[in-house]
Amino acid sequence: MKTIVYAHRGASKQAPENTMPAFDLAYQIGADGIETDVQLTKDQVPVLIHDETVNRTTDGVGFIEDYTYNELQTLDAGSWFSLYYRDTKIPTLEDLLAWNQDKHLLLNIELKTNVIHYEDIEQIVWEKVKRYDMINQTVFSSFLDESLVKLRDINQDISYAFLTGRKRKDLCRYGKHLGAKGLHIKYRLLNQQLVEEAKKHQLYVAVYTVNHPMAIRKVINHRCHALFSDTPDIAIHVRNQIQR
Numbered sequence: 125m126k127t128i129v130y131a132h133r134g135a136s137k138q139a140p141e142n143t144m145p146a147f148d149l150a151y152q153i154g155a156d157g158i159e160t161d162v163q164l165t166k167d168q169v170p171v172l173i174h175d176e177t178v179n180r181t182t183d184g185v186g187f188i189e190d191y192t193y194n195e196l197q198t199l200d201a202g203s204w205f206s207l208y209y210r211d212t213k214i215p216t217l218e219d220l221l222a223w224n225q226d227k228h229l230l231l232n233i234e235l236k237t238n239v240i241h242y243e244d245i246e247q248i249v250w251e252k253v254k255r256y257d258m259i260n261q262t263v264f265s266s267f268l269d270e271s272l273v274k275l276r277d278i279n280q281d282i283s284y285a286f287l288t289g290r291k292r293k294d295l296c297r298y299g300k301h302l303g304a305k306g307l308h309i310k311y312r313l314l315n316q317q318l319v320e321e322a323k324k325h326q327l328y329v330a331v332y333t334v335n336h337p338m339a340i341r342k343v344i345n346h347r348c349h350a351l352f353s354d355t356p357d358i359a360i361h362v363r364n365q366i367q368r
């Protein structure tokens with residue numbers, strides 16, 4: 125099995141992260157999947173943006189939860205990256221799902237629930253993915269364990285992964301306890317022992333965020349299930365050298 129290449133926030137080294145141009149580029153490059161981050165607007169629309177505020181990646185200021193969807197649409201989420209992308213909008217989760225209907229890319233929807241409490245985000249996001257019939261190609265993840273438990277309670281068939289950047293001895297046991305299908309771990313946590321232990325626990329291992337060819341090579345050589353890269357073009361190139 126080849127290591128799956130997820131474009132992290134889309135092809136985010138070449139286009140503004142978590143925007144339709146970044147997703148488009150990832151598709152053109154040949155990425156297997158898209159990783160994206162979801163937050164909720166004031167009027168409960170799931171939108172794709174990494175930070176809890178719009179400050180870093182738009183021309184606005186303030187928290188997503190204080191903006192309605194219509195208000196968010198007045199912001200420019202492209203110019204901070206390059207003027208070429210001026211007036212690019214913050215996409216909704218639905219924009220991505222609709223776009224993916226004829227592309228069938230894998231999706232990793234990361235619920236950004238570890239900073240702000242978004243009431244019912246798990247249910248809202250699940251409903252959207254279900255409506256677009258993309259359950260089978262989607263894996264959910266969150267740094268907040270509670271969100272994973274909520275997903276499990278919504279539907280037993282939801283695939284979700286335990287997402288962590290923190291070292292802990294009982295990582296696999298804990299992930300399994302939460303009902304996760306896999307571990308999405310920060311690159312610095314990757315080692316042979318963990319890979320073997322995960323296998324014993326029937327958990328897949330996916331690694332974020334790897335952009336340098338040496339790091340990408342290490343993930344692939346450990347036979348990890350997937351990797352997340354801001355540079356999916358490099359990841360695919362390296363993978364093609366190792367796995368044919």
Ligand code: G3P
Pocket residue numbers: 132159161174234265287308332333352
């Ligand atoms: O889901 C993997 C990775 O995206 C987690 O970290 O901060 O880039 O969303 P972050």
Ligand code: MG
Pocket residue numbers: 159160161234
């Ligand atoms: Mg993320």
